[in-house]
Amino acid sequence: MINVPRVSIQTADFDVAKEIAALRAQDPRVGAVCSFIGTVRDRTAGTPGAISSMELEHYPGMTEKSIESMIDAAHAKFDIFGTRVIHRVGLLAPLDQIVMVAVTSAHRGESFQACEFLMDYLKTQAPFWKKEQTPEGARWVDARVADDVALAKWGITACNG
């Protein structure tokens, strides 16, 4: 496996195919690659076009540290080989990519599970905040209790939402 960082926080967009290629390069143990991409929607309560842009703020330092520790937890819990997390910050527009989580393993089950685990963790434990621009003005997005529930299925208690 070539030396790829596990976590990147960046304003720039990312190329999913290139990232996955780098993650599994020269690792013949890999038989499964699972990835999740989160993107910017243009609506919340079903009104198309209601969100014109989104600003993502984060806590530099803590963001990287918290995601590194989530990845350590994923590697302790699942039989996986490589993990890559990219999260964008700054000004984004509908259709833009926000986040990518990609995991490699020998068989699909472990990478599917680890990918979901990492996203559930990230939603409630990584210090990012979204501010949406709407016709009524800018508003900070509320945390969702459903995200705490999602993390609870892994036996981890969150009280974010």
Place this chain on the structure above:
Amino acid sequence: MRVTVKYFAGIRETIGTGSERYDTAAATLGELRDELIALGGDHAEALARGKAVRLALNQTMCDESTALSEGAEVAFFPPVTGG
């Protein structure tokens, strides 16, 4: 003791700064929050009891019972909404 206090998202906007040095007598993060509320004004509004405020000590999430130490970096922020 002297600590660095950081604020993010809506709390940062209300207080009007993202970071400040603060001399405190607080033993825990909860006591520090109460001291900041007692300053009144924007601090009181942003950190008011009953508002959803999350905390970190030296860049690790924690709760209000966590002990403070000299030179610590404390952060107050709303529930996180990344991903």
